[in-house]
Amino acid sequence: MIENKNQQNEGQMSFLEHLEELRWRLVRSAVAVVCIGIVIWIFQEWIMENVFMTMKSNDFISFRLMCQWFGTCVEDIPVQLQSMTVSGQFGYALMMSFMGGLVLGFPFIFYQIWSFLKPGLKFKEKKMAKGIVFYVSILFFLGISFGYLVVAPLSIQFFGSFQISSEIRNDFTISSYMSTIISTVFYTGLFFLLPVIIFLLSKVGLITPDFLRKYRKHALVIILILSALITPPDVISQVIVSIPILLLYEIGILVSRKASKKAGE
Numbered sequence: 001m002i003e004n005k006n007q008q009n010e011g012q013m014s015f016l017e018h019l020e021e022l023r024w025r026l027v028r029s030a031v032a033v034v035c036i037g038i039v040i041w042i043f044q045e046w047i048m049e050n051v052f053m054t055m056k057s058n059d060f061i062s063f064r065l066m067c068q069w070f071g072t073c074v075e076d077i078p079v080q081l082q083s084m085t086v087s088g089q090f091g092y093a094l095m096m097s098f099m100g101g102l103v104l105g106f107p108f109i110f111y112q113i114w115s116f117l118k119p120g121l122k123f124k125e126k127k128m129a130k131g132i133v134f135y136v137s138i139l140f141f142l143g144i145s146f147g148y149l150v151v152a153p154l155s156i157q158f159f160g161s162f163q164i165s166s167e168i169r170n171d172f173t174i175s176s177y178m179s180t181i182i183s184t185v186f187y188t189g190l191f192f193l194l195p196v197i198i199f200l201l202s203k204v205g206l207i208t209p210d211f212l213r214k215y216r217k218h219a220l221v222i223i224l225i226l227s228a229l230i231t232p233p234d235v236i237s238q239v240i241v242s243i244p245i246l247l248l249y250e251i252g253i254l255v256s257r258k259a260s261k262k263a264g265e
Helices: 002-011 015-042 044-056 061-069 088-104 106-120 123-128 132-161 174-191 194-203 209-214 216-230 235-264
Strands: 080-082 171-173
Touching: 015 044, 015 088, 015 106, 044 088, 044 132, 044 174, 061 132, 080 174, 088 106, 088 174, 106 132, 132 174, 132 194, 132 235, 171 174, 194 235, 209 216, 209 235, 216 235
Parallel strands: 080 171
Antiparallel strands: none
């Protein structure tokens, strides 16, 4: 009874009250990012040396597993990092803290956004989206893990060891090095939300399972092109990256079929 009353009150909120609620949810999200960012800032040296700098070494966990499982072993990358601007290291310490807060605080941020949108949904839509915060968070962190353990180290290994001439030495700036890792890992995390996006598009009728099946071959070509762009130009790396993306596409077809059936009820 109390829940129904709260739902009625939420439905009767004025436009300004909705804006106020949105503002406070954004404030809570920002506070969460800042708090996590402060913790990361305190341990920035350890994180830099053990999370980011290790990708230059052949002892990085992904390279060790590749050597054991596929027989593809790599050497330490002969790269020296340097900061070319006065505020370079400070700026990327801030960037690392902010992005870390954003990534680790993602479940809470998404929960705040979902809690703001949820009252406007119908009962059937709420029931269908039950557990969405959990599933979205799991997919996002799977993408983050895949980006950190596979895509980013392969990219660093390839570009760090590639030389047009032995006379040219690879001295990367900290800006270039960190941007490559952070952007690759973060965007891979977002890319793993593909099943959720397909679910939402299926709910509003923009795509159907038949559409996804019909253009499966086209999607395969696009996936292979994307894999070639974000990984070194060797077959093993492209296959490693392509397989999870193909699985996500197939999962998206199943999700679309389920969403389309329920939408038609």
